[in-house]
Amino acid sequence: MIRDKLNLAFGIGFPVILLVLLSTIQANIPVSMFEIQRLVPGIAVFGLSFVSLFAAVLISKDRQSSFLMRLYSSPLLPSDFLIGYTLPLLPMSLAQSLVCVLVGFAFGFELNAYTFLMLAVLLLCSVFYISLGLLFGSVLNDKQIGGVCGALLTNLTAWLSGVWFDVALVGGVFEKIANALPFIHMAQAAAAAAAGDTAGMFPHLWYVVAYTAVICIGSVIIFRSKMNAEAV
Amino acid sequence: MNDIEVHSLTKRYKDTLAVDSLDLDVAHGELLALLGVNGAGKTTTIKMLSCLLTPTSGEAFLCKKSIIHDKNDVKQLTNISPQETAVARNLTVRENLELMARVYGADKSESRRKADDMTAQFSLGEVLDKKSKTLSGGMQRRLSIAMALISDPKVLFLDEPTLGLDVLARRELWKHVEQLKGNVTVILTTHYLEEAQALSDRIAVMTKGKLRAVGTAQELIDMTGEKNFEDAFVNIASGEGAYE
Numbered sequence: 001m002i003r004d005k006l007n008l009a010f011g012i013g014f015p016v017i018l019l020v021l022l023s024t025i026q027a028n029i030p031v032s033m034f035e036i037q038r039l040v041p042g043i044a045v046f047g048l049s050f051v052s053l054f055a056a057v058l059i060s061k062d063r064q065s066s067f068l069m070r071l072y073s074s075p076l077l078p079s080d081f082l083i084g085y086t087l088p089l090l091p092m093s094l095a096q097s098l099v100c101v102l103v104g105f106a107f108g109f110e111l112n113a114y115t116f117l118m119l120a121v122l123l124l125c126s127v128f129y130i131s132l133g134l135l136f137g138s139v140l141n142d143k144q145i146g147g148v149c150g151a152l153l154t155n156l157t158a159w160l161s162g163v164w165f166d167v168a169l170v171g172g173v174f175e176k177i178a179n180a181l182p183f184i185h186m187a188q189a190a191a192a193a194a195a196g197d198t199a200g201m202f203p204h205l206w207y208v209v210a211y212t213a214v215i216c217i218g219s220v221i222i223f224r225s226k227m228n229a230e231a232v
Numbered sequence: 233m234n235d236i237e238v239h240s241l242t243k244r245y246k247d248t249l250a251v252d253s254l255d256l257d258v259a260h261g262e263l264l265a266l267l268g269v270n271g272a273g274k275t276t277t278i279k280m281l282s283c284l285l286t287p288t289s290g291e292a293f294l295c296k297k298s299i300i301h302d303k304n305d306v307k308q309l310t311n312i313s314p315q316e317t318a319v320a321r322n323l324t325v326r327e328n329l330e331l332m333a334r335v336y337g338a339d340k341s342e343s344r345r346k347a348d349d350m351t352a353q354f355s356l357g358e359v360l361d362k363k364s365k366t367l368s369g370g371m372q373r374r375l376s377i378a379m380a381l382i383s384d385p386k387v388l389f390l391d392e393p394t395l396g397l398d399v400l401a402r403r404e405l406w407k408h409v410e411q412l413k414g415n416v417t418v419i420l421t422t423h424y425l426e427e428a429q430a431l432s433d434r435i436a437v438m439t440k441g442k443l444r445a446v447g448t449a450q451e452l453i454d455m456t457g458e459k460n461f462e463d464a465f466v467n468i469a470s471g472e473g474a475y476e
Contacts (some may be wrong), residue, residue, distance in 0.1 A: 066318035072380070073282045074335045075307045 005223050011054060012096050014125045015047030015151040016103050023107040033166065040104035041190035042163030044122050045183070048129045049157040053149040054131025059085060060142045063226075076150045078224045086130050093126030094119065118194040121205065128212040135219040138226045182211035234409040235260045235387055235417040241290035243441075248312040251291065252441040263409070265428035268438035269469055273330070274421040275315060277438070278389045282312045295386050302376060308336070313384035315392045315421075317393070318379075321365035323357050325375055328364055329382055333444045336383035350378040354408055366377050370401025377408060381416070388412065390420040406431060429461050437468045444468045 019039065026034040062068040071081065097119055105111055136149055158164055161183040167175045178184045185207035192200035236258035243251040251273040258264045266274045279285040281292055283303045291298060297305040319322055319328050329350050333343035354374050358424050359367055364375060380388055393409065394402040402424075408432055412418055422428050428435050429449045436446045445452055445468045449461045457465040 062320075065321065066314040066316040067320055069284065069314050070312065070318040070332075071335065073284050073307060073310070073331075074383075075304050075337075076335060097365045 003186055008092075011047065011050040011092075012099050015096065015100055018046070019043045019100060019107070023104075027107075034225050036104055036107050036109045037194060038191050039163075040109045041118055041122070041194050042161060042187045043104075044100040044118075045125055045161055045186045046163055046188055047096050047100060048093055048122065048126050049149075049154045051096070051126055052129040052133035052136070052153055054092075054147065055085065055089055055130050056135050056137035056140065056145040056149045057133055057142050059137030060145055063137070064141060066158075072094065072227060078220070078227055081227070082134065082220060082223060084139065085134055086127070089130045089133075090126060093130070094123060097122040097126075100106050111135075112196070113134060114194055114196040117196075117198075118190050121186075121190045121193045121201070121208070124205075124208055124212060125190070126223055128182065128186075128208065128215055131212065131215040131219045135215060135222050138219070138223045156181070157183050160184055163187050182207050233259060233260050235262075235295055236292065236419070237445070238281070238292040239290055241277070241280060241292050242288050243273075243280060243285060244288045249441050251280065251287075254438075254441075254443050256436060256443060256446070258419065260417055261414040262433045263413050263420060263431060265432035265435045266419055266421045266438060267423075267425070267428045267435055267465065268421075269423075271440070272438040272469075273425055273441040274438055275391055276441075278312070278391050278421060279417060281387075282310055282389050283307055284312075308383075309381050309385060310387045310389065311336075311380040312389040313376045313380040313391065313393055315395065317369070319364040319372055319375055319377050322363060324361050324363055325367070325448060326351070328359050328375060328379055329356075332379045333382045346382050350382050353381075353411070354378040368401070370397050370404060373397060373405055381412075385416060387417045388417060389442070391459075392421055392423065394422070394424065402427070425462055425465055426476070437465060440468050444471070 001147055022034045022039055022043075023036060025031075026036070026039070101109065101111070101119070126172060132153070133149065140148060160167065160178040160181050162178065167178040167184060185204035189201045189204035189208055192198070192204065234257045236256070238254050238256040241251060241254040242249070245273070254277060259363065262312055263288045266277065268274050269418065276285065281294065281299060283306050286324065287300065291300060291411050293299070294306050295309050297309065299306050320331065326347055329347035330343040338346055351360055354377070356375060356378060359371060364372060367375065377393060380390075394405055399404065406427070409418070409420070413433070420428075420431065432447055434446060435452060437444045445455060447455065452468065453459075453461055453464045456464040458464040458467055
């Protein structure tokens with residue numbers, strides 16, 4: 001994926017552009033929603049949704065090209081495959097979050113010891129998104145992934161994370177759905193971490209941990225079953 | 233000594249019998265061509281022998297290791313060049329080679345040495361630092377076979393290695409495959425009769441999942457009483473009986 005410069009540039013560049021745009025708007029028309037201390041963690045979470053897209057495309061293309069079949073016939077174990085796909089994406093996710101922090105710093109984001117705590121929370125979120133990408137990449141082709149991960153997941157993250165608007169303002173079923181899904185909890189846990197409000201990270205962090213565990217296990221099960229089925 | 237021993241190997245998918253009680257022995261260093269029309273069961277056979285598919289019944293031993301009970305050993309001893317070009321498109325030729333060496337347990341320096349050996353053996357020096365997606369079809373197939381050989385397999389499966397290549401690229405690849413004879417036990421599937429005739433020590437003809445005949449090209453011609461190998465193949469492939 002690192003070789004895929006277009007995807008890499010888009011994955012890092014798009015969140016940065018949003019950060020710059022919203023910070024510029026904030027400088028002209030102050031909105032509490034877009035205060036830089038809240039905006040940076042929120043945009044960083046949103047940016048991680050692109051990592052899902054990359055992971056999914058990567059694994060899907062390998063499946064379609066027979067390259068994965070070559071690897072299936074090697075002595076590699078399913079866990080080797082998953083580690084092999086996940087590990088290289090973690091530094092990339094971290095780099096993406098760091099770029100958000102540095103750009104945010106230029107607009108007044110306060111850097112302190114809690115920034116590292118926020119990065120740790122974001123790293124956990126990236127495991128969720130990478131696992132989700134592996135899961136989708138194991139079952140969908142690259143065209144379907146464009147729709148599911150490229151459009152649906154990034155939009156779900158955007159709408160349901162509370163980064164662009166307060167979901168409480170919409171209320172009703174929308175708010176309930178947002179609170180039941182992990183996206184808003186990721187943004188709030190990261191924002192609380194950045195603010196040094198360690199108590200405020202909970203219970204959001206539990207949602208993130210639970211969803212990450214479920215998606216991780218799900219991706220392992222799906223990958224294993226597809227590994228056996230696709231040899232056919 | 234036989235490197236491959238197949239006993240009543242069978243694969244069934246619901247109503248379809250893809251491979252039907254296959255019995256076959258392949259000697260060490262032999263190149264056996266598996267010939268047949270589409271749906272004959274060639275690729276399914278290779279997938280079972282390379283542990284990509286579990287047989288419905290029957291058994292096969294590769295270098296005395298069971299494809300059912302000793303999968304990891306078999307996987308370490310064998311390698312496959314799949315039907316479609318199976319290279320990591322965004323990696324360079326060298327990176328593809330070194331990646332496969334590492335997958336089979338080589339350390340960094342060993343994988344580099346092995347990649348150099350394969351580069352020399354398959355004349356890949358000029359494209360070594362190019363991304364594999366930029367290579368011609370023939371060059372990608374050559375790389376694909378080099379990737380399969382980098383693990384020093386005892387048994388190599390080549391699934392339609394020249395499919396879609398022009399005649400020059402095909403002949404070029406033949407030279408590389410011929411060099412393997414005597415050292416590596418090779419099962420090669422192909423649709424091209426002349427390829428089977430030119431490269432193989434023996435030819436096995438499959439139709440509808442069954443092995444119909446095994447022998448040298450001349451033996452198959454003699455068995456059927458036909459004038460040439462193409463007629464012999466048509467005779468065997470269109471018939472229902474088995475030639476001994």
